[in-house]
Every structure is written in C-alpha cells, then in structure tokens.
Amino acid sequence: MAAMKRPRPTIHFVSLGCPKNRVDSEVMLGVAADARYEHVDDPARAEVIVVNTCGFIGAAKKESVDTILEMAEHRRAGRCTKLVVAGCLSQRYPEELAAGMPEVDHFLGSSDMLKLGEVLRGRAERMLVGHPADWVVRASDPRALSGRVGSAWVKLAEGCNRTCAFCVIPELRGKQRSRTPDDVVREVEELTARGVREVNLVSQDTVAYGRDLPGGASAEARLAPLVRRVADVPGVRWVRLFYLYPEKLDPELVELVAHHPRVLPYVDMPLQHAADAMLRRMRRGHGGARLRRLVDELRQKVPGLTFRTAFIVGHPGESAAEFEELCDFVRAAEFEHLGVFRYSDEESAASHALDAKVPALVAANRWRRLMAIGRRIAARKNAAFVGRELEVLVEGASEEHELVLVGRHRGQAPEIDGQVFLSGGAELDAPPRAGDLVRARVTQATDYDLAAGLVSVEPRDRPAGTRARGRTLPVLRAGA
Ligand code: SF4
Incomplete structure (x- = not known):
C-alpha cells in the first residue's frame, strides 16, 4: 500500500x-x-x-x-x-x-x-x-516570486546614508549596504530563468549604489555599469530604475535610460519639494534650481521620458507661498506620475524638533490640491495615447473580469502606476498569456488607466532551460 x-x-x-x-x-x-x-x-x-x-x-x-x-x-x-x-x-x-x-x-x-x-x-x-539592521538580500537566499508573472523587483542595496530631516528610514533600515554587482546579476539570471522579463531595480538611494563597496569609487562598482550588465542578461526585456536621488546624474546612466533598447525611459526620482527654504529645512542638500535643471536635462536627453516623482506637503515651516511655488513647479514640469504624501511628524525624525508645524487641515487641503493638479496632468497625458500602438507586458486576467487581460506599457511601473486593459485578439493564432509582450492599440483613456485592443503577440524568446510560464504565483495580501 x-x-x-x-x-x-x-x-x-x-x-x-x-x-x-x-x-x-x-x-x-x-x-x-x-x-x-x-x-x-x-x-x-x-x-x-x-x-x-x-x-x-x-x-x-x-x-x-x-x-x-x-x-x-x-x-x-x-x-x-x-x-x-x-x-x-x-x-x-x-x-x-x-x-x-x-x-x-x-x-x-x-x-x-x-x-x-x-x-x-x-x-x-x-x-x-x-539591532542594527544589517542584512541585505543575496542571490543565494531562497526567494519565491509573488504577484504577477513576468516582473520582479530586485534590490541593489539596503539602508541609506543620507540625513533628510523628515525620514526615519536610516533608523529602520540602517546604513547603506550595497550588493556586489556579480550577486545582483546572478539573481537577475535566476529570475529570467523563472520567466521574469521586467526587472525593477530598487533600493533606498539608488544613485548611491556601490559607494559603500570596497573600491566604491571604481568604475565597476557604479550604478551605470551594473544597469548595463542587468539589461544584457538574456531574457531581460525591460529594466526600470527607482528611487534616484536628485543629484547630478552620471552621463553614462542618462545615456542608458535614453538609448539602451532594454533600459526603459522611465525615471522614478522623489523630489520632495521645490522651494529653496523648504528643501533646506528638509536637509536635502540642494535648492529648487537644481531640481528644475535636472528635470529639464532629463526631458531634453531622454526621448519619450516617463517621470515619476513624489512630494511631501505640510512639512514644518511650509508657508502658503512655498506651497504655491511647489504647485507651479508641478504644473510646469508636467510629471507623468505623481505621489503626494502628507508630512507625518515622527518623533525620531530631525524635523520633529522644528517649529511652525502646519495644521493637519491645511496639510490635507494642500494634499488634495496637489493631487488634483497631478491628476489633471496624468489625464491629459493619458488621453494623448489614444490611437497609438504600444508594447504591453501582459500581467494576467483583470480582477474585475477573467476574460479581460491587464498589462502595463513601458511608462507604467508595477503596483504603482496605472494599467492597460486589453481586449480582442480572438483572431490571433495564440492568445497571450501572463508574461507575454504584446502590441496593442489604445482605444480609451481614463485618468490613470488605458483600454487597448490587441494587435499582435510577440513570439517568446525564452533562454534555454527556462521553465514554463503562465503559472499562478502566490498573491501576498497587500495593504489598502
Ligand atoms: S528620504 Fe530617501 S534619501 Fe532621504 S534619508 Fe530617507 S531614504 Fe534616505
């Protein structure tokens, strides 16, 4: 028996x-x-x-x-x-x-x-x-993917060495510990063997990657060469960069974002504010002029750039005039994706000791106003996609209806930005599956999402030894 x-x-x-x-x-x-x-x-x-x-x-x-x-x-x-x-x-x-x-x-x-x-x-x-927090993930650690097939987050480093006044992340996550370039590349190779095609590079302070490694100033330990190595791993199709601190960017990195066929023209750069005195109180180490120059430089050098940023409203000392300056900056810069946070007065943050706290109601109103400005810009930019054909990474069936597929185009990051709802394709030889790249023509736009009709499915180009895709991954319950 x-x-x-x-x-x-x-x-x-x-x-x-x-x-x-x-x-x-x-x-x-x-x-x-x-x-x-x-x-x-x-x-x-x-x-x-x-x-x-x-x-x-x-x-x-x-x-x-x-x-x-x-x-x-x-x-x-x-x-x-x-x-x-x-x-x-x-x-x-x-x-x-x-x-x-x-x-x-x-x-x-x-x-x-x-x-x-x-x-x-x-x-x-x-x-x-x-205590203190001292670990950073390694390629040899066990890791099971969750969520949508075809996409994964890859941590380049853990912790942060900066001293922004409002932030307690260095207290929670410790000093920066970068992974070695070889270890990052090894993990990406393992992920592509499991069907991952989009690699989202993340850390607390991504432009500072490698500075804490032995020989941190050397060419091999810098971010740009690592991004190039990641993009050249067989099977990788999209590489996206997150949490770029707004300091003078390495021209090699800008060149990759602008012209490398697999590094997406997508930049996530939290700017936090635009007014000089506010940035000083936030201890950001630069004024508003640098931010304007950076945004202009990226817009000029990166064709079709998608710019995601985040701001804090209601930080201690934020005057009405400074908030208006921030609104003007956002209107002029026309960010594709905007996150707005209300200042949270954390007892262990340096900003806790600052006077001139902004009343909660005022902060809430500022949050609403800036979000509304961001939404109008996003809606206008989204509407301009109607009629265009886009490359879309299929994520699977939509939560609303299992017959409707959802995916994201190159300007939409997973879990943060909007989605593309895909329909049609009945005449296609093989219907797309999660993890496929497809071409789709946009038919409708809402503030953040798009609807598109399927045009074609790209034949798969899995590297040798790749396991079958389209399986179900565990869904980790996330927050609201
Ligand atoms: S805001 Fe970002 S850069 Fe500044 S201390 Fe926090 S994690 Fe570091």
Missing part, C-alpha cells in the same frame, strides 16, 4: 509597505517553501500567519497595527497557531509591540527574514529583532 502523504502545513502572508518590503516578504515565502509550507490566500486556512509591516509614517503604522489585530483574531479563535510580525514596525518599536500584543508569537525586524526558518522549525525565541 502506498504511504499516505502528510499534508503540508499552511502559511499566509500579508506584505505591507513598499516594493522593498515585498522583496523581503518573497524571501520569507522562499524560506517557508523550503520548509515545505504551502502558501494559502485565505488566512482562515493558515496555521502560520506572517505580517510584514511598514512603519515609516503614521498612516503606515496604523495600517500595520490594524492588520496585526485583524490577524490576531485568527490566532485567538481560528486555525492559526503562530502569528509572526516582521519588518519595519517591529524594528522600530519591538518592546512596545511585545508588551502590547500578547497574541503575537514572534517578532522579526527588517533584517531578520531568514530567521523565519527557526520560527517554522519551532525552536525560536519570541523576540528576534536584530
């Missing part, structure tokens, strides 16, 4: 916060897979629940705490026997959380992802938060 197979234990993940946290969650997912755990989408079915938290501003902290409390209900009255809290919130407030949340069995910080193995083996202490 054949031996009965023991059912695999089940685990559920909630991944809050930014794409960097997503990578950490995927490493924990890999650790769980190595321990033979099966990921389940429904927390009610999970024996272990992991919440990977975010803790850098008030709203993120509240969402993290609310999520832990929601999952604690499963620990109290459901199937769950282990509730694990990981990430930036537990890195920041380990004692407070441990005292206030008796339902939580284990705490991991922002550098403790691999310790999940000890937790799953049942031999771990309750408090596993390491």
Whole structure:
C-alpha cells in the first residue's frame, strides 16, 4: 500500500509597505517553501500567519497595527497557531509591540527574514529583532516570486546614508549596504530563468549604489555599469530604475535610460519639494534650481521620458507661498506620475524638533490640491495615447473580469502606476498569456488607466532551460 502523504502545513502572508518590503516578504515565502509550507490566500486556512509591516509614517503604522489585530483574531479563535510580525514596525518599536500584543508569537525586524526558518522549525525565541539592521538580500537566499508573472523587483542595496530631516528610514533600515554587482546579476539570471522579463531595480538611494563597496569609487562598482550588465542578461526585456536621488546624474546612466533598447525611459526620482527654504529645512542638500535643471536635462536627453516623482506637503515651516511655488513647479514640469504624501511628524525624525508645524487641515487641503493638479496632468497625458500602438507586458486576467487581460506599457511601473486593459485578439493564432509582450492599440483613456485592443503577440524568446510560464504565483495580501 502506498504511504499516505502528510499534508503540508499552511502559511499566509500579508506584505505591507513598499516594493522593498515585498522583496523581503518573497524571501520569507522562499524560506517557508523550503520548509515545505504551502502558501494559502485565505488566512482562515493558515496555521502560520506572517505580517510584514511598514512603519515609516503614521498612516503606515496604523495600517500595520490594524492588520496585526485583524490577524490576531485568527490566532485567538481560528486555525492559526503562530502569528509572526516582521519588518519595519517591529524594528522600530519591538518592546512596545511585545508588551502590547500578547497574541503575537514572534517578532522579526527588517533584517531578520531568514530567521523565519527557526520560527517554522519551532525552536525560536519570541523576540528576534536584530539591532542594527544589517542584512541585505543575496542571490543565494531562497526567494519565491509573488504577484504577477513576468516582473520582479530586485534590490541593489539596503539602508541609506543620507540625513533628510523628515525620514526615519536610516533608523529602520540602517546604513547603506550595497550588493556586489556579480550577486545582483546572478539573481537577475535566476529570475529570467523563472520567466521574469521586467526587472525593477530598487533600493533606498539608488544613485548611491556601490559607494559603500570596497573600491566604491571604481568604475565597476557604479550604478551605470551594473544597469548595463542587468539589461544584457538574456531574457531581460525591460529594466526600470527607482528611487534616484536628485543629484547630478552620471552621463553614462542618462545615456542608458535614453538609448539602451532594454533600459526603459522611465525615471522614478522623489523630489520632495521645490522651494529653496523648504528643501533646506528638509536637509536635502540642494535648492529648487537644481531640481528644475535636472528635470529639464532629463526631458531634453531622454526621448519619450516617463517621470515619476513624489512630494511631501505640510512639512514644518511650509508657508502658503512655498506651497504655491511647489504647485507651479508641478504644473510646469508636467510629471507623468505623481505621489503626494502628507508630512507625518515622527518623533525620531530631525524635523520633529522644528517649529511652525502646519495644521493637519491645511496639510490635507494642500494634499488634495496637489493631487488634483497631478491628476489633471496624468489625464491629459493619458488621453494623448489614444490611437497609438504600444508594447504591453501582459500581467494576467483583470480582477474585475477573467476574460479581460491587464498589462502595463513601458511608462507604467508595477503596483504603482496605472494599467492597460486589453481586449480582442480572438483572431490571433495564440492568445497571450501572463508574461507575454504584446502590441496593442489604445482605444480609451481614463485618468490613470488605458483600454487597448490587441494587435499582435510577440513570439517568446525564452533562454534555454527556462521553465514554463503562465503559472499562478502566490498573491501576498497587500495593504489598502
Ligand atoms: S534619501 Fe530617501 S531614504 Fe534616505 S534619508 Fe532621504 S528620504 Fe530617507
């Protein structure tokens, strides 16, 4: 008689916060897979629940705490026997959380992802938060992809050495630790062998990549040569750069973004403000003139540039005139994608000690006004796509309707920007699958999304040894 197979234990993940946290969650997912755990989408079915938290501003902290409390209900009255809290919130407030949340069995910080193995083996202490945060992912770490097929985030470094007044990220993530170029390239090679075609390069301060490596000033350790190596990995079709600090850009990097066929003309550069005195209070190390020059330079040198940026409104000392200057800057620069954050007064940030706090209602109104300006620009730019044919990376069926496919064009980053809803294609020989690149003609535009009709599907060019694509990846529950 054949031996009965023991059912695999089940685990559920909630991944809050930014794409960097997503990578950490995927490493924990890999650790769980190595321990033979099966990921389940429904927390009610999970024996272990992991919440990977975010803790850098008030709203993120509240969402993290609310999520832990929601999952604690499963620990109290459901199937769950282990509730694990990981990430930036537990890195920041380990004692407070441990005292206030008796339902939580284990705490991991922002550098403790691999310790999940000890937790799953049942031999771990309750408090596993390491200080200071000192880890950065490596190609040899287990990592299971989640979300959409064909796309992955790749961390170049962890931590940040800058001292922006409003930011607690260096406290949460530690000093910058860059990965070696070889290790990044090795991970990209492994990802393409798993069907990844879009590589999204991310860190806290991407232009500073490599400066902390031995020989950090040398040519090999710089960002531009690494981007070129990543783009040349067989199977990579799109490379995107995130979190570029607005300092003088390396001409070689600008050249790659402008002309390399696989480095997308997409730049994510958080600018934070535009008024000189505000940038000084924020300790950004430059004035508004540099930002205007940088935006102009990139617009001139990069044909078809998509520019994503983010600003903070309501920072201490922000006057009405400075806010108006910011609005004028945004109108003139016409950013394709704009994120606006309301200042969050974090007790350990340098800006906490500043006078002239902006009342919450004023900050909320400024947020609404700047968002509205951004939305009008995005809508106008989106409308200009109607009638054009675009290259689109198919992500899979839309959440609204399984017969409608969704994807993204080169100017849309995963999980942050809008999407393209694809229809038609019944006459095509082979219908597209998740991970395919297609050509599609845009028929309609909303403020952030596009609708397009399929024109053709690019034949696949998988490198030798590539596994079949189109499989389902675990969906990590994300925040609201
Ligand atoms: S560069 Fe970014 S992560 Fe680093 S301190 Fe400034 S805002 Fe924070």
